[in-house]
Amino acid sequence: MALCREQELLAEYTINMGLTHSEGLLPQLEQLLARTGVKKQEIELLAVSMGPGSFTGLRIGLATAEAMAYAWQCCLHGVDTLKALAYNIQLEGLVLSPVLDAQKGIGFLGWSSSLWGLLVVLGPVGVVTGREALERIALQGMPALLLGESERLVKKIPEGLPHWLQEAPTALRMPKASSVAWAALAEFDAEADKKIFGLEPYYIRRSEAEELWEKKQQQQ
Numbered sequence: 001m002a003l004c005r006e007q008e009l010l011a012e013y014t015i016n017m018g019l020t021h022s023e024g025l026l027p028q029l030e031q032l033l034a035r036t037g038v039k040k041q042e043i044e045l046l047a048v049s050m051g052p053g054s055f056t057g058l059r060i061g062l063a064t065a066e067a068m069a070y071a072w073q074c075c076l077h078g079v080d081t082l083k084a085l086a087y088n089i090q091l092e093g094l095v096l097s098p099v100l101d102a103q104k105g106i107g108f109l110g111w112s113s114s115l116w117g118l119l120v121v122l123g124p125v126g127v128v129t130g131r132e133a134l135e136r137i138a139l140q141g142m143p144a145l146l147l148g149e150s151e152r153l154v155k156k157i158p159e160g161l162p163h164w165l166q167e168a169p170t171a172l173r174m175p176k177a178s179s180v181a182w183a184a185l186a187e188f189d190a191e192a193d194k195k196i197f198g199l200e201p202y203y204i205r206r207s208e209a210e211e212l213w214e215k216k217q218q219q220q
Helices: 021-036 055-072 081-086 130-138 150-155 177-187 208-219
Strands: 002-005 008-012 045-049 075-079 095-101 107-115 118-128 144-148 165-167
Touching (some): 002 177, 008 021, 021 055, 045 177, 055 075, 081 095, 081 118, 095 130, 095 150
Antiparallel strands (some): 095 107, 107 118
């Protein structure tokens, strides 16, 4: 969770200990507001990560953001998680390739390029294997940088990464709430973002429960 004012980061809260959203989300919010002296009625825009990602985590995050936006009467904007990852490190002349684990040996891949401080999306998000990810990134014909859960993808490439592709430093690799905020500020539309309810997470693929149900139906 992060609190920003224009392009200034006031505070950011990051815990990587396996705790669930329900255990820490609201207490962290209260701490951020208390430590910065910002009042709830001063919040003008809430940004929430929309996925791809954990089905349960996305639902909890979105439901909490909708409830806060409704209570505080402020705007709400959903941000693609892969795009937010690209905001972690904006370097011109590089293809930024965010990766998230989609389980079952596959991953979500998206890519962007930074040009004059703005991110340019180069292609759609896809569900790919490690080999397919390399092939798609190679088509861009530029040096590239992996972000996100890239270590899982790298493990599936026995010969290692090609010379034109590197992993971002660990501290800049994982999702950051401030990056979600910067992405939301860049995309914000005062009219479109007045809508509080009805946002849908970017699941990309179906949940395991849906796949198991369909398999069961086919066997009957």
